[in-house]
Amino acid sequence: AQKITQTQPGMFVQEKEAVTLDCTYDTSDQSYGLFWYKQPSSGEMIFLIYQGSYDEQNATEGRYSLNFQKARKSANLVISASQLGDSAMYFCAMREGKVQGAQKLVFGQGTRLTINP
Amino acid sequence: ETGVTQSPTHLIKTRGQQVTLRCSSQSGHNTVSWYQQALGQGPQFIFQYYREEENGRGNFPPRFSGLQFPNYSSELNVNALELDDSALYLCASSLAWQYTDTQYFGPGTRLTVL
Numbered sequence: 001a002q003k004i005t006q007t008q009p010g011m012f013v014q015e016k017e018a019v020t021l022d023c024t025y026d027t028s029d030q031s032y033g034l035f036w037y038k039q040p041s042s043g044e045m046i047f048l049i050y051q052g053s054y055d056e057q058n059a060t061e062g063r064y065s066l067n068f069q070k071a072r073k074s075a076n077l078v079i080s081a082s083q084l085g086d087s088a089m090y091f092c093a094m095r096e097g098k099v100q101g102a103q104k105l106v107f108g109q110g111t112r113l114t115i116n117p
Numbered sequence: 118e119t120g121v122t123q124s125p126t127h128l129i130k131t132r133g134q135q136v137t138l139r140c141s142s143q144s145g146h147n148t149v150s151w152y153q154q155a156l157g158q159g160p161q162f163i164f165q166y167y168r169e170e171e172n173g174r175g176n177f178p179p180r181f182s183g184l185q186f187p188n189y190s191s192e193l194n195v196n197a198l199e200l201d202d203s204a205l206y207l208c209a210s211s212l213a214w215q216y217t218d219t220q221y222f223g224p225g226t227r228l229t230v231l
Contacts, residue, residue, distance in 0.1 A: 035220075044224045046222070047221060091160075102214065103215060104173060
């Protein structure tokens with residue numbers, strides 16, 4: 001069964017510093033997608049970045065990059081030059097490429113990131 | 118803004134009642150998934166609809182049911198509400214059902230069961 005583990009319940013970072021949020025996953029499938037979402041206190045889940053299991057390059061989206069280490073089954077999110085608006089819950093999630101049935105998102109427990117001025 | 122909308126924003130019900138939550142998917146998206154997020158937890162998958170058919174379900178009892186309409190909007194119905202049903206309910210739409218398709222979430226409906 002697919003599983004996502006986020007080991008950092010909370011992170012505190014100074015504004016303008018880079019931060020790495022950890023994510024490890026477990027799956028027996030060869031085809032899967034890894035996603036990071038940001039959830040501010042308002043509740044909406046905001047998509048940040050996607051990495052496919054067959055992608056050879058690490059994904060990047062603006063200040064966000066995903067450090068994908070397939071052999072170690074890790075997909076860490078790196079935020080460069082953090083801003084006060086980055087304070088939120090961050091969730092790592094995975095979708096397996098099943099042949100039948102819904103290819104659902106499975107989420108980790110999340111990491112609460114706080115950016116200090 | 119993702120273009121995914123949900124209504125209502127907040128809802129208070131009593132135990133035993135029934136509730137209907139609504140979701141409008143992003144333009145061009147034919148797949149809608151519903152998730153339940155309890156306080157302090159990650160979202161849990163309830164079910165997914167693809168072109169008006171349920172194509173997968175998570176570990177939720179049958180009193181959780183849904184519909185998808187021809188315009189791909191969707192409803193989540195919960196019968197016989199229990200206290201543990203209090204949660205944020207998130208709807209997500211995607212271009213299709215494959216694992217490579219990003220799911221875009223709406224703002225959620227916060228349900229409180231008293």
